[in-house]
Amino acid sequence: MNAPLAYLVAGVLLLAVAAYSTAGGVDFGAGIWDLLAGHRDGQARRARELIDHAMAPVWEVNNVWLVLSIVVCWTAFPPLFESVFVSLYPLFALALVGLVLRGAFFAFRHIADDPRQHRIADMVFGVSSVLTPFFFAATLGAIASGRVGTYVPEPVWQVSFSPMSMAFGLVSVAATALSGAVFLVGDARRQESPELVEYFRTRALLAAGILVVAGTAALITIWFERPQLLVAMFTTPALAFVLAVMALTPAAAFLLWRRIFRWYRILTVAAIGSLVVAWGFAQSPYLLPGLLTIEQAASPESTLILVTVVAACVVLIICPSIALLVYLDQRSVLESPEG
Amino acid sequence: MLLQAEPALLPSRIVMAFTLAAHILLVPLGVALPTLTLIMEAIGIFRKDATALKIARRWSVVMAVQFAVGAVTGTILSFEFGILWPRMMGRFGAAFGLGFSIEGLAFFMEAVFISIYLYGWKRLPPRLHLLTGLTLPPAGLLGAFGVLAANSWMNTPGGVTIEPGGALDVNVWSALFTKALTYEFWHFTIAIYMTAGFMVASIYAVAWLRGRRDHYQRLAFAIPFSVGAALSPLEFLVGDLAARALTSDQPTKFAAMEITWRTQAYNPEVIGGLIDQSGNVRFGISVPWLDSLLAGFSPTTVIRGLSSFAADTRPNTVESNLTHLAFDVMIGLGSAAVLLTVWYFVVLIRRRRLPESVWFYRLAALAGVGAYISVESGWVTTEVGRQPWIVYGAMRVSDAVTTAPAAFVWTMLVVLVVIYALIAFFFLTLLLRLAARWKREDLAGTTAESPERGVPYGPRQ
Numbered sequence: 020m021n022a023p024l025a026y027l028v029a030g031v032l033l034l035a036v037a038a039y040s041t042a043g044g045v046d047f048g049a050g051i052w053d054l055l056a057g058h059r060d061g062q063a064r065r066a067r068e069l070i071d072h073a074m075a076p077v078w079e080v081n082n083v084w085l086v087l088s089i090v091v092c093w094t095a096f097p098p099l100f101e102s103v104f105v106s107l108y109p110l111f112a113l114a115l116v117g118l119v120l121r122g123a124f125f126a127f128r129h130i131a132d133d134p135r136q137h138r139i140a141d142m143v144f145g146v147s148s149v150l151t152p153f154f155f156a157a158t159l160g161a162i163a164s165g166r167v168g169t170y171v172p173e174p175v176w177q178v179s180f181s182p183m184s185m186a187f188g189l190v191s192v193a194a195t196a197l198s199g200a201v202f203l204v205g206d207a208r209r210q211e212s213p214e215l216v217e218y219f220r221t222r223a224l225l226a227a228g229i230l231v232v233a234g235t236a237a238l239i240t241i242w243f244e245r246p247q248l249l250v251a252m253f254t255t256p257a258l259a260f261v262l263a264v265m266a267l268t269p270a271a272a273f274l275l276w277r278r279i280f281r282w283y284r285i286l287t288v289a290a291i292g293s294l295v296v297a298w299g300f301a302q303s304p305y306l307l308p309g310l311l312t313i314e315q316a317a318s319p320e321s322t323l324i325l326v327t328v329v330a331a332c333v334v335l336i337i338c339p340s341i342a343l344l345v346y347l348d349q350r351s352v353l354e355s356p357e358g
Numbered sequence: 359m360l361l362q363a364e365p366a367l368l369p370s371r372i373v374m375a376f377t378l379a380a381h382i383l384l385v386p387l388g389v390a391l392p393t394l395t396l397i398m399e400a401i402g403i404f405r406k407d408a409t410a411l412k413i414a415r416r417w418s419v420v421m422a423v424q425f426a427v428g429a430v431t432g433t434i435l436s437f438e439f440g441i442l443w444p445r446m447m448g449r450f451g452a453a454f455g456l457g458f459s460i461e462g463l464a465f466f467m468e469a470v471f472i473s474i475y476l477y478g479w480k481r482l483p484p485r486l487h488l489l490t491g492l493t494l495p496p497a498g499l500l501g502a503f504g505v506l507a508a509n510s511w512m513n514t515p516g517g518v519t520i521e522p523g524g525a526l527d528v529n530v531w532s533a534l535f536t537k538a539l540t541y542e543f544w545h546f547t548i549a550i551y552m553t554a555g556f557m558v559a560s561i562y563a564v565a566w567l568r569g570r571r572d573h574y575q576r577l578a579f580a581i582p583f584s585v586g587a588a589l590s591p592l593e594f595l596v597g598d599l600a601a602r603a604l605t606s607d608q609p610t611k612f613a614a615m616e617i618t619w620r621t622q623a624y625n626p627e628v629i630g631g632l633i634d635q636s637g638n639v640r641f642g643i644s645v646p647w648l649d650s651l652l653a654g655f656s657p658t659t660v661i662r663g664l665s666s667f668a669a670d671t672r673p674n675t676v677e678s679n680l681t682h683l684a685f686d687v688m689i690g691l692g693s694a695a696v697l698l699t700v701w702y703f704v705v706l707i708r709r710r711r712l713p714e715s716v717w718f719y720r721l722a723a724l725a726g727v728g729a730y731i732s733v734e735s736g737w738v739t740t741e742v743g744r745q746p747w748i749v750y751g752a753m754r755v756s757d758a759v760t761t762a763p764a765a766f767v768w769t770m771l772v773v774l775v776v777i778y779a780l781i782a783f784f785f786l787t788l789l790l791r792l793a794a795r796w797k798r799e800d801l802a803g804t805t806a807e808s809p810e811r812g813v814p815y816g817p818r819q
Contacts, residue, residue, distance in 0.1 A: 080469045082433045083462075089436045090462040093447045094455025101448025104440030108762050112770055115437050116777070122430045123781050130787050175762075318452035321530045329459045333466055340470040347477040 024327065025317035028095045029299075029306070031330045035091060036159075037295040039084035040191070041198065041288045043152070046081055048199015049074055050121060050148020051192070052222060053141065062218065067141075069215055073206040074125065082118075087333070095326045096316040099306045103158065106167040109179045110158045117151035120144075152195045153188040160187025163298060164244055165308035183244045186237040193233040194291050197226035201271065201287045208280060220275050227272040234264075248308065251301040260297035264290050367759045369767035370442040373774060375741075377434055380778055382737055383730060384428040389502055389547075390554030391421045392472075392494035394582050399491065401581070403484050413578050415479055416796055417558070420789065425472055427785050432465070434774070442767070446748050446758035452526055453518045453533040454511055454749075460534075461504030467497040502547055510538035513740065514607050515749050537607055541600035542740075548593045549736065553729035555586025556695070560726030563719045574800065580712055583722060586729070587699040594696055597688075598652075605653050608750060609662045610671065611743035614678040615685040616649050618663045625649040625661040629686060632679050637665055673745045684738035691732040698725060 049070045056063040056070075093100040104111065120143055128140035157179070161167055164183035200223035207215035241249045252261050267290035274283040304312045317323060395417040402411030436458075439447055446454070471493045478487040511517075517533025518526055562579035604612040612618075617628055619637030627649040631642020650659040664672055673681060698721055705713040713719070748755045760767070 080429070080473070082429050083466045083469050086433055086436050086465060087462045089440070090455060090458045093439065093451040094459050095452075097448050097451030097455070100440055100451055101444045104444040104447075105761060108441045108760065108766070111437055111441055112766075115434060115441075116773055119430055119434060119777050119781070122426070123777065123784060126426070126788065127780075127784050130784060130791065318455075319526060319528045322452045322456065322528045325456055325530045326459055329463045332463050336463075337466055337470055340467075340474065344470060344473050344477065347474065347481045 022314050024320060024323045025095075025313050026304075028091065028317070028323050028326050028330075029303075029313045031326070032088060032091045032095065033296060033299040035084055035088040036299075037292045039081065039088060040156075040194070040295050041291050042084060043081040044191075044195040044198045044291060045202045046074060046199070047121075047148045047152045048195040048197065048226075049203060050125075050145055050199070051196045052199055052203065052219070054145025054148065055222075058138065058141075062214065065212070066215060066218055069203060069206055069210065069212070071128075072210075073203060085118075091326055091330075095318050095323055096306060096313075097318060098311060099316045102168050102307060102311065103162065106175060106178045107158050107161055109176060110154050110161065110184070114151055114154035114158070117147040117154060121147040121151060149192055152191045156191030157184035157188040159295075159298060160184040162307060163187070163241070163248055163302060165248075165310075167307050168310045181244070182240050183237075186233075186240040189233045190230070190237050190294070193226060193230040194294065197223060197230050197268075198287050198291055200226050201275070201284055204275065204280070205284055220278070223275050224272055227268060227275075230268060245308070248301055252297060255300055255303070257297045257300035257303075260293040260300060263293040264297060267293065364756045364759050365764035366442075366762055366767045367756050369764055369771055370759050371755065373767060373771045374438060374442055376771065376778075377431065377438060377774060378741075379734060379737070380782075381428070381431040381435055382733060384424060384431060385502075386550040386553035386557065386730070386733065387421070387424050388428045389498035390551045391417060391424070391558070392475075392491065392498060393551070394554060394558060394585065395421060396488065396491045396495070397581055397585075398577070399488050401577070403488060407577075409574050410577055411484075413574065416792075418476060418479070419792065422472055422476055423785070423788060425468065427781060429465075429469070430781065431778075441762070441770070442760050443748065443758045444760055446753060449753065449758075450515075450518070450526070450749060453515070453528050454508055456528075456530060456534050457504040457507030457509075457511065459504070460507070461501050464497050464501030464504055468494065468501065471497055499547065502550070503543060506543045506546055507534045507536075507539055509740075510536045510542045512748065513542070513611075513744060513750050514538040515752050537603070541596065541603050544596045545593070545600045545736075548589050548596060549729075549733055552586045552589040552593055552695070553726075553733055555582040555584075555589070556722075556729040557582075557726035559583035559586060560723050563722035563725075566719045567716070567723060576712060579722075583702065586695075586725070587702050590692070590695040590699045594692055597692065602653055605661070608744065610664070610667050610673065611681070611740070612653075613662055613664045613667070614673045614681040614743050615739060616661065617678055617682045618649065618661050619665050620663040621660060621666045622663065623650055623658045623660045625653075625659075627652065628682075630683070633664075633675060633682070635675050637663075670746065673743060677742050677745045681739055681743040684735040684742070688732050688735040688739060691728045691735070694728065695725065695732075698722065 053067055053070045056066045058064075089100075092103075124140045124143040124147070128137055128144060131137045131140050160183040161178055161181055164178075164181050166173055166178040166181055200219045203219040204216055204223060207219055238249065241252075251257060267286045271283050271286035271290060274281070274286070302308055304314070306313055306316050318326075395414050398410050398417065399414035401407055402409075402414055471490070475487070475491045475494060478490050482490065511533060514537040516536040517529040517531065519529075521527055559579050559582040562575050563583075565575050566579065601612070601615070604615070616625070617631065617633040617639055618625055619633060619639070624647050626644040626646050628639055629643045629645065631639050631644070633639050647657040649661055650657050653659050653661060664678060672678075698718075701718060702713060705711070705718075744750055746754050746756065748758045
């Protein structure tokens, strides 16, 4: 057993979850606004087109963060993985169905011919964009509630659908709606459409308000269900991240309110990332509160080293590649005989 | 009795089998189509062939759409390990997960590199674009390596020692490079390149049969078909090595593949046929001595039979028959591929041109589907042949299965079947529309449009 290494890999896992929450959140959020846009007028149609345009280059690539989290979890902390899935399989199954329907119907609306099919596709895509982040975050809430564990006698459905699971789920829906709207503001600006900038700016401010309300409700829920966690959030290093969330969210909202279109995206991403990291630090050193610590769950040292090497490769190979991709995305199209 | 003890066992096995069988269909093109595309692009650049470039760019669109579908079905699989087999993951995750960690990295690389390659068509000069594409084949191979390392570990587990307290100690190197990996890796990697080659070529064989015989069709047929054909004899040899290694690595699997009941020398090779519970083989053609000859190059080679293993350590009757028939189908189709290859190369070398026989193209048109059936058969052989073990000799499938109620898993199966049917329908509709539009463009002589238009995933234009 190598404790520092186990903590390092736990940090990798937390960062992967945070990356999925932020990168995936932008994507889910766009789906939520797609659902709420309705079909009433031309503005709704234009908003929808922007959402389509913004999502097109993403193509399910955010799943890499999800797969990475899952794989790191089962390789580096097998007992955690086993307990979580034994206790929370209903939530994972629901999230998974949402995830797949979302991807499939996003594709379908590009091939649907008649308007009725198109509306069904929009509906499924939108609803699953709400449900998927909800159920994924609910699993984190269930873990934080201290109810997850292979030998906990509570029925599975009670563990899965506890007040804290639901509270975490709601926070994540609000957070994804916020990051979705914030990034759509950026996309609308790139398309030089003042109308849509205003459209999504209003919605971003609305989502920020809802996030504050949902966050407060979640804190109250934690106070009733697991006060130790709330104490930890305000006494351990988690406090730094809790404060970050509390400062960054209003800061991003303030910038949007004053129409200062700088830093607002990075602040939003940092706020949501901090939210996840705060949860992780508040639980530390426990993976399953009161039951399983990071050291107890960790795989043998050699396995942890391999996982660390893989994580390092992700950073070394992927980061420059993503930079290249962003550069290409912003570079103008070359003249070529292919057109 | 087992079914009563573990009510979710049967539906869990069906769910896993269904989703794996679906995902494996996406693997050949996912791993090997980038290579075919790059060959085509290189021809286009270095021989200044605009048609080859057009083909390469269209293939890259198919590659991207395929990748998106594969990402979805692959993500589902990673969750199923937890939902369906939590006890295996809890016990052996530290060793079994190693290959998947590497596959996770590879998946990441593929996702980003494919985006770069697609974006690059219009944004990078041709040679630099080709260079960025060269990252794709290694990423695909790394992914295949990871998954095959994990699967090989299930077949010939190694690198794990159980300490006195019951905890595992893992030697990463031995757990990744287990005995089975040597043959599984080459056998499957060659299989997917071969399958991708035959599959892509079969589309243009159909075009030939429908009367399209221009430079475009010839090029798009000849390159992938040559890749498939060149690999098929090699695959035959590697497959033979794999089967013989099983006689010592997984004797129960080998006995099931050959439906051998009694341990004996001068063992016949049964082609087709079914075994019953008391070991009688019905139907099928029995070739005397052949199994012993093939396994040990001598008729006196002793082959262990199913009856020499305790009943709860070997595949049951149904599983044995399934393994055997799948094995025979794979061998049959593999042999057919070798014959087609001989035909192709004889014409190519002696006449210095592509075959012109209608029958050749009819068979070539079937070769794509045939290759997919072989891949599925090979997968059935290795997975069903491993039963009742999830980790050979170390953990039974029934000891790994979820504690969730059977009704939950059955519901999951129904939902997944519906979703997969939808995905398959959307995927095929999209591909057929792309094909139809490209054909229209070719007939009209316009190439102004981007081949990517109308694809839900891909770079902004």
